[in-house]
Amino acid sequence: MTYGWIAVYYRELLILRRRLTRLLASMSVSPLLYFIAFGYAMGNEVIIEGRTYMEFLIPGLVAMSGMTHAFAIAGDVNISRFYWHIFEEFQAAPISNLSYVMGEVLAGITRAFISVAVILVLSLFFGVVLSYHNPLFWIAAFLNSFVFASLAVGLAMIVKSHADQGMLTSFVITPMAFLGGTFFPVDRLPVWAQKILFLLPLTHASKAIRSASFDNPVHYSSYLLLTGIGLAFFLISIFCVNRARD
Amino acid sequence: MIRIEGLNKYYKGLHALKGIDLHVAQGALFSYLGPNGAGKSTTIRILTGLTKATSGDVYLNDFHISRDRVKAKQQCGLVPQSINLDQELTVFENLNIHGMLFHMPVKKRMERMDALLAYVGLLERKRDLVKHLSGGMRRRLMIARALMHAPKILFLDEPTVGLDASIRRRIWALIKKIQQNGATVFLTTHYIEEAEFLAQRVAFLDEGRIVAMDTPHNLMSQLGSWAIDRIMENEMETVYFPTREAAKEYIARQEESFTLRRVNLEDAFLLLTGKKVK
Numbered sequence: 001m002t003y004g005w006i007a008v009y010y011r012e013l014l015i016l017r018r019r020l021t022r023l024l025a026s027m028s029v030s031p032l033l034y035f036i037a038f039g040y041a042m043g044n045e046v047i048i049e050g051r052t053y054m055e056f057l058i059p060g061l062v063a064m065s066g067m068t069h070a071f072a073i074a075g076d077v078n079i080s081r082f083y084w085h086i087f088e089e090f091q092a093a094p095i096s097n098l099s100y101v102m103g104e105v106l107a108g109i110t111r112a113f114i115s116v117a118v119i120l121v122l123s124l125f126f127g128v129v130l131s132y133h134n135p136l137f138w139i140a141a142f143l144n145s146f147v148f149a150s151l152a153v154g155l156a157m158i159v160k161s162h163a164d165q166g167m168l169t170s171f172v173i174t175p176m177a178f179l180g181g182t183f184f185p186v187d188r189l190p191v192w193a194q195k196i197l198f199l200l201p202l203t204h205a206s207k208a209i210r211s212a213s214f215d216n217p218v219h220y221s222s223y224l225l226l227t228g229i230g231l232a233f234f235l236i237s238i239f240c241v242n243r244a245r246d
Numbered sequence: 247m248i249r250i251e252g253l254n255k256y257y258k259g260l261h262a263l264k265g266i267d268l269h270v271a272q273g274a275l276f277s278y279l280g281p282n283g284a285g286k287s288t289t290i291r292i293l294t295g296l297t298k299a300t301s302g303d304v305y306l307n308d309f310h311i312s313r314d315r316v317k318a319k320q321q322c323g324l325v326p327q328s329i330n331l332d333q334e335l336t337v338f339e340n341l342n343i344h345g346m347l348f349h350m351p352v353k354k355r356m357e358r359m360d361a362l363l364a365y366v367g368l369l370e371r372k373r374d375l376v377k378h379l380s381g382g383m384r385r386r387l388m389i390a391r392a393l394m395h396a397p398k399i400l401f402l403d404e405p406t407v408g409l410d411a412s413i414r415r416r417i418w419a420l421i422k423k424i425q426q427n428g429a430t431v432f433l434t435t436h437y438i439e440e441a442e443f444l445a446q447r448v449a450f451l452d453e454g455r456i457v458a459m460d461t462p463h464n465l466m467s468q469l470g471s472w473a474i475d476r477i478m479e480n481e482m483e484t485v486y487f488p489t490r491e492a493a494k495e496y497i498a499r500q501e502e503s504f505t506l507r508r509v510n511l512e513d514a515f516l517l518l519t520g521k522k523v524k
Contacts, residue, residue: 007346014343015334085330092294093347094319245298 004095008103012076016110023111027069027118031061035126038183048185051214058123058130059210060182062116063144067180067202069115070145071173073108074152078165081156081244097241101153101234108149109142116141130213136223137212143226144205148173150233157240181206201229247272248293248399248432253302255288255454262288264454266302270432270447272398275425277445278434279515285454286434287327290403293432294324306399320348322399323392327407329384333377337368337387340376341394348395355394362390366420382413389420399430406440418443438512448511452519465514473513475505484513 016023039054046053080086090100120132131137159165180186180202186194197203204222211218253266263285270276278286291297293304295311295318304311309318331340338359345355363369366386371379379387385405392400402421406414414437421444425431435441441448442462449459458465470486472493477483486509487493493506 004347004349007343010346011332011335011339011343014339015332018334084333085326085328086332088296088324088326088330089344090347091296092319092322092324093344094316094349095347096316245296 004093004099005102005106007093007095008090008100009106012073012103012107013110015076016107016114023114024118027065027115028122031065031119031122034061035122039126049214054126054128055130055214056185056210057183058119058128059213060206061119062141062213063180063202063206063209064177064182065115065119066112066141066145067148067205068173068177070108070112070148071152071169072111073104073149074156074165074168075162076107077104077153077156078159078162082162087244091245097238100241101150101237104153105146105149105234105237108152109145112145112149113141131215132213134212134215136218137209139223140205140208140212140218140226143223143230144202144209146230147201147205147226147233150230150237154233154237154240157237157244176200176202179203181210201226247305247307248276248430249303249305249308250289250293251303253289253292253304254300255285255292255297256300262454263292263299266454266456268449268456268459270430272307272430273425273428275421275431275444275446276433277441277448278432278451279436279438279441279448279511280434280451281436284451286436286451287403289451290324290326290401290432290434294322294401295319296324320395321397322401323395323397325385325388325392325400325402325405327403329381329388331376331384331387331391334375336373336375337363337379338372340387341391344391344394350395358394358396362393365393365423366390382409382416385409385413385417386420389417389424393424397429399432400424402431402433404435405433406435406437414440438510438515442511450515450518457518458514462511466509466511469509469513469517471509473507473509475507476500476502478502484516486513 034057035054039057042053048056077087155168156165159168179197180200181197186197186203189197204225208218208222208226248268248270250266250268253263254261255263266289278289280286288297292299293306293311295315306318306321309321311318341359341362342355345358350358360369363372366389368383368387368390371383376384376387389405405421406417409417418440421431421433433441433444445462447460448462448465450457470488472487472490474485474487474493474496475482476485485496487496497504497506
């Protein structure tokens with residue numbers, strides 16, 4: 001007896017394995033450029049929150065990359081839905097919508113963790129080692145990818161074409177990547193802007209990952225909030241899969 | 247066994263299926279025939295749970311497609327119109343994932359896979375990526391995949407569309423064999439000769455309605471056995487005859503060119519709807 005989610009997840013893992021070399025290369029490009037442009041060049045000159053900019057940057061990149069790559073599962077779900085019609089194979093199978101969403105969300109989380117691993121390995125080459133042994137670092141990274149993988153699956157079910165998916169990435173993910181505390185501390189912004197940015201899950205993820213990697217006291221409210229948002233997106237995704245049957 | 251009662255489907259502003267009632271007995275090979283846009287694929291999508299019906303009931307071996315969704319889906323295998331195999335995966339991986347989706351144990355999956363690949367003539371291509379297979383091979387793989395979990399009902403939506411004549415005939419032989427092994431086969435097609443060759447019973451679907459349902463022989467014999475096609479200015483006229491002799495007598499009186507042929511299902515469809523099937 002195999003559970004449906006294992007089949008969905010296993011399929012994504014097989015595809016991931018086939019694309020792994022390409023994927024690792026593409027996952028390395030952006031962080032490497034950020035390390036060189038923002039970290040290496042400004043590195044030891046700029047001090048933020050008592051840390052060099054490179055040290056400040058890495059947890060932000062972990063959060064941003066985790067988000068981007070977890071959300072990228074939406075693109076694959078879309079291609080399998082609109083282009084290859086593989087989504088029909090899942091719909092015709094005796095598996096629940098929960099199984100389907102769970103399999104795809106796990107695939108998104110797996111990608112996100114690979115991208116995090118790439119950043120951590122790259123950061124070693126720049127001589128930066130943070131407190132990666134802290135379990136709270138990994139819990140925050142997991143919750144961050146859970147939120148965005150769940151959001152991705154739900155949105156992939158709502159959009160009507162692959163082009164719409166690209167638009168969502170431009171309007172939702174890109175602004176969040178730059179404003180969610182990745183490159184600068186949010187509390188340097190005006191209070192009204194901080195209030196808006198604290199509505200974004202990535203702001204909480206960046207804060208939680210950064211605090212954990214510096215071994216600073218963490219705000220458990222950020223963990224709770226990410227758990228709540230992640231579960232809400234997950235449940236909405238299950239509803240959206242049902243709705244995707246015309 | 248397939249039972250459909252009062253099936254209706256509305257898309258935005260379009261009444262795609264208009265009160266379909268249908269019964270297909272266990273082990274029968276049933277063909278659903280109609281022009282493009284008649285509602286064939288919509289019916290199959292509803293029968294396999296891909297699309298929700300607006301109203302009406304569908305039972306697959308007495309399991310309701312909405313109320314007993316999981317059990318109903320376990321009864322059936324689907325070969326959709328478009329190739330929906332994972333191109334980046336191998337033949338083996340495609341079948342293995344299908345088996346997992348239908349909760350088959352590992353040992354059973356492995357045994358069944360080899361038997362099916364031998365059955366459709368693809369055993370040697372087991373480790374090949376799907377993107378390296380030809381169109382005909384992909385079609386055969388789709389059929390093998392649909393048979394993986396040994397379904398009691400097989401839905402084939404235009405299974406030979408776009409294939410050349412020799413591959414089409416190979417797939418026909420395969421479909422016959424599947425039915426002879428005890429499965430109920432529900433086939434949609436717009437290839438008249440496909441329905442004539444394969445089906446024990448045929449339903450003509452036109453604009454979302456079943457306009458006739460009977461054996462191919464009974465549907466055709468309403469017209470006669472022989473037909474003569476004549477070109478009359480820009481239109482073709484067809485005249486039907488009960489015997490070849492009667493047709494020859496008619497030919498003797500004609501001066502225009504003509505074609506003498508056997509009556510086919512398309513003639514019956516034309517008579518009932520005034521439309522061509524293709």
